[in-house]
Amino acid sequence: xxxxxxxxxxxxxxxxxxxxxxxxxxxxxxxxxxxxxxxxxxxxxxxxxxxxxxxxxxxxxxxxxxxxxxxxxxxxxxxxxxxxxxxxxxxxxxxxxxxxxxxxxxxxxxxxxxxxxxxxxxxxxxxxxxxxxxxxxxxxxxxxxxxxxxxxxxxxxxxxxxxxxxxxxxxxxxxxxxxxxxxxxxxxxxxxxxxxxxxxxxxxxxxxxxxxxxxxxxxxxxxxxxxxxxxxxxxxxxxxxxxxxxxxxxxxxxxxxxxxxxxxxxxxxx
Amino acid sequence: xxxxxxxxxxxxxxxxxxxxxxxxxxxxxxxxxxxxxxxxxxxxxxxxxxxxxxxxxxxxxxxxxxxxxxxxxxxxxxxxxxxxxx
Ligand SMILES: Nc1ncnc2c1ncn2[C@@H]1O[C@H](COP(=O)(O)OP(=O)(O)OP(=O)(O)O)[C@@H](O)[C@H]1O
Ligand SMILES: [Mg+2]
Numbered sequence: 001x002x003x004x005x006x007x008x009x010x011x012x013x014x015x016x017x018x019x020x021x022x023x024x025x026x027x028x029x030x031x032x033x034x035x036x037x038x039x040x041x042x043x044x045x046x047x048x049x050x051x052x053x054x055x056x057x058x059x060x061x062x063x064x065x066x067x068x069x070x071x072x073x074x075x076x077x078x079x080x081x082x083x084x085x086x087x088x089x090x091x092x093x094x095x096x097x098x099x100x101x102x103x104x105x106x107x108x109x110x111x112x113x114x115x116x117x118x119x120x121x122x123x124x125x126x127x128x129x130x131x132x133x134x135x136x137x138x139x140x141x142x143x144x145x146x147x148x149x150x151x152x153x154x155x156x157x158x159x160x161x162x163x164x165x166x167x168x169x170x171x172x173x174x175x176x177x178x179x180x181x182x183x184x185x186x187x188x189x190x191x192x193x194x195x196x197x198x199x200x201x202x203x204x205x206x207x208x209x210x211x212x213x214x215x216x217x218x219x220x221x222x223x224x225x226x227x228x229x230x231x232x233x234x235x236x237x238x239x240x241x242x243x244x245x246x247x248x249x250x251x252x253x254x255x256x257x258x259x260x261x262x263x264x265x266x267x268x269x270x
Numbered sequence: 271x272x273x274x275x276x277x278x279x280x281x282x283x284x285x286x287x288x289x290x291x292x293x294x295x296x297x298x299x300x301x302x303x304x305x306x307x308x309x310x311x312x313x314x315x316x317x318x319x320x321x322x323x324x325x326x327x328x329x330x331x332x333x334x335x336x337x338x339x340x341x342x343x344x345x346x347x348x349x350x351x352x353x354x355x356x
């Protein structure tokens with residue numbers, strides 16, 4: 001059985017690609033055969049975050065159009081077994097993604113016995129985002145603790161409950177879980193940032209995880225190694241926990257409280 | 271922060287303002303979705319008809335589809351302005 005997962009948000013720049021890369025890598029590290037697909041047609045970026053940008057020959061649209069077969073389009077990760085990347089096309093033609101085309105690619109991945117297919121959605125609620133979500137069995141809604149991101153997440157949740165194939169076929173809502181990223185417990189303590197409880201109360205969905213605001217994410221993208229490979233970082237560990245919860249393990253949430261400061265830090269710290 | 275922050279007046283808690291504003295807008299946006307695609311149009315035309323006879327606010331006409339034990343009910347609520355009972 002292949003599970004298709006869309007990583008979506010409505011609002012741009014909240015951490016979908018960072019999350020897709022981490023989730024796919026984390027699943028593969030645990031031995032699950034996984035492909036991560038970049039649906040951001042025109043704005044390919046997942047290849048950079050995965051560190052395989054120089055190995056891109058064909059892309060999603062090439063495979064859809066039959067210019068290349070699926071095996072030619074997939075890039076096999078060099079660090080982690082069982083991990084494949086299908087990059088987005090750089091074409092500006094937004095109609096390049098068709099429902100039949102995407103279905104064909106997903107069926108090909110089913111034939112390859114992928115366990116997970118992670119669909120990195122573009123921002124917005126237009127065609128690209130709808131296409132990334134349409135065939136999903138499950139959704140991860142990436143949200144930042146900030147008003148416009150939370151509102152957009154609620155809109156996306158509404159869209160997910162009516163615009164997926166499962167919803168159209170009357171199979172009901174696909175399960176959707178919240179991943180709150182760029183969380184800063186210090187700012188929550190100071191009353192400057194919505195808390196994880198606030199966001200959960202507003203969106204009323206299950207919480208998959210909380211990823212702290214972390215320098216490690218920029219370091220990871222600089223070097224093209226998904227942050228989950230850095231298990232000395234807070235963000236890397238938080239993503240590893242989220243992956244464990246995703247496959248049904250129980251993990252307590254970490255990094256929700258501000259690090260305690262010593263007397264010196266309390267007097268002079270920022 | 272640091273020692274001097276204790277001397278400054280406490281800043282207001284903007285997170286709680288954000289939460290209140292979000293709760294209101296999200297509730298409003300949710301109520302307008304999930305129904306059939308024709309609902310907004312239906313609401314607009316109904317409003318126009320009602321307004322031929324009674325001057326009402328746009329919010330006065332509320333159309334909603336409810337599912338009750340297997341059958342769908344189109345619920346229509348029109349609030350008339352006060353003091354119109356002549
Ligand atoms: N936990 C985090 N801590 C710090 N920075 C982060 C974190 N998560 C994401 N970022 C930064 O936020 C920016 C946007 O991340 P990313 O590209 O993953 O978002 P996106 O939702 O895919 O954006 P788009 O909508 O453009 O596709 C990047 O610069 C990334 O490094
Ligand atoms: Mg992205």
